[in-house]
Amino acid sequence: MGALTMGALTAVMVAGTARAEAGRADTAAEQAFLERGVEVDVTAANANQARDQAILQAQREALTRLFRKLTPAADGHQPPAVSQGELESLVSGFELEQERASSVRYVGRFTVRFRPSAVRQLLQQNGVRYAEMIGKPALVLPLDATGGEPSLWTDGPWRQAWAQMGTVDGLVPVTLAPPEQADQNDLPAKAALTPDPGTLGAVLARIAARHGAGQVVLARLEGDATKGYQLTLSIFIPGEGLSSPETVPQAAFVARALPAPADAPAPVPGAAVPPPALGLAVATVVDRVEEGWKRRVVVDAHLSGQVAVRVPVTDLVTLVEVRRRLAGVPMVIQVDTTALKTTEALLTLTVLGDVAHLKTALAQRDLILSELPAVPATGAEPAAGPGPAEVRYQIGLAGS
Known part of the structure; x- marks a missing residue:
């Protein structure tokens, strides 16, 4: 890193003791409340x-x-x-x-x-755990397996139910995947019906990357209005992989559909209308996405502690950008600069939660948290307690 002037160094050290609370007034944070x-x-x-x-x-x-x-x-x-x-x-x-x-x-x-x-x-x-971080969009692929021929990218009752999706006032924006040709080539409907577990994750990873999605949900619908419907959900999360399929029978669907958008057009007389149960199925998928997200980024005051991290830097701009993104992570309540060297900065993060949740939250701000090679992987252990923290982790900008 180039030589730092005294003024620049002072600015960094002052910023190093500032609470991350000041960075929470951005639009995304306000939307959560x-x-x-x-x-x-x-x-x-x-x-x-x-x-x-x-x-x-x-x-x-x-x-x-x-x-x-x-x-x-x-x-x-x-x-x-x-x-x-x-x-x-x-x-x-x-x-x-x-x-x-x-x-x-x-x-x-x-x-x-x-x-x-x-x-x-x-x-x-009141001892209540909570999540407030707005996640990257969840992209839904609605696979209709209720008839003889499966459909994924073409219009049908299941895709229509998603197109008419009401307002989602949650922490994760949920969007319907548009029928883009590249996605159709990657995942035809028949291939989605009987996917190869070894390749489905890679396919969904490409789709997620094309759309900038934080997760991709393959939502398979089976059954009919007479005997009842059933959902099977497979969720791919970049950096975490593909989940095991989750089956949700109609009896376990949520009780209320999403509220209709205020600007929803009036129904066209004579037009086909999806069965009401499909509106509940849409709301059920959204609920699963929301609850899964909250579990992954939950803020828990009982797990308050410190995590020491190394930030490789080549210039002052890199460090400033890392700190700016850290300020947008709700579970990081304070960032202290403990050392500043020519090739790295050492930071101490005060966090409300464990390291696994921290890693997920940082990824939403395009920050990569990795464990330093000298320390074996330990999974989702609580953050270290008060006092000097051993430097066991590294933070870098995604894509750098």
């Missing part, structure tokens, strides 16, 4: 009372929805009880999407924004 389309219908003695009660009700409903979005369902936690004053301290603002009112009734739809730091504090004080 926002709830859209919160609908309320309140009747009261007069219009003003109805509106005031509706606003409070919308904020409470939004907090419940936010809790469900951020926390793993498997943990079984219920939203903490909060007073009206505590609720107001959690809410940073709200916007009215739509309203109708009479002399005694108020019907409205709101967007509610929450203060990230206040919500984090509430969850941590």
Whole structure:
């Protein structure tokens, strides 16, 4: 690395002791603490009372929805009880999407924004694990095996159900794979129906790379409306590989379909409409994606600790870029620069979670966490406790 001026070195060291909290005000972080389309219908003695009660009700409903979005369902936690004053301290603002009112009734739809730091504090004080990191998009390949001829890239009820997918207000954007020729060549419908496990991962890896996806979901649908449907999900995650197929019978589908988009076009008279169960199947896939993501990037205050990392650098720009990306990782709450040499920087990360979760979270910011060769792989162990941490890991920019 070229010679550092005293001013540049001072800037790096000051940045080294700054908390990563300052980097969380970006758009992606704010989206995690926002709830859209919160609908309320309140009747009261007069219009003003109805509106005031509706606003409070919308904020409470939004907090419940936010809790469900951020926390793993498997943990079984219920939203903490909060007073009206505590609720107001959690809410940073709200916007009215739509309203109708009479002399005694108020019907409205709101967007509610929450203060990230206040919500984090509430969850941590109640011992609740949570995830807030927005993941890279999940790309869905809807394989329809309900008829005699499988279909994957052509129109049919299953693909149509995905094309009509409602609003996904979660941590992972879920998108339908477009019928691009390169993808069709890589994975024809018949090959997807009876895939070779040894090659399917490589095929999905190419598709993920072409679309910049954080995961690719091959969602196979079988059955019919009379006997019931069944899903089989195979999920490929770059850097982690292909999951074992998961079978989900219709009895285990989620109970409600996704809300319809506000700008959804009116149904065309006489046009074929997918069976309602397919809307529930779509919502079930989205739910599996969301819950899987939360498990992979969960923030756990009980696992607070430090991880010492080496950052190979050739110039100051590399170090600045690594630190900028670290500031966008919610489970990294502090970054300290412990040493700065001509070829490397040594950082100490204070994290809420274990090393496996940290690796996944860093990958979403295109940072690669690897274990240094001298230390055997240890898997998902908790981060080291307080005190000087041994340098066991290295962080680099993806693609460098």
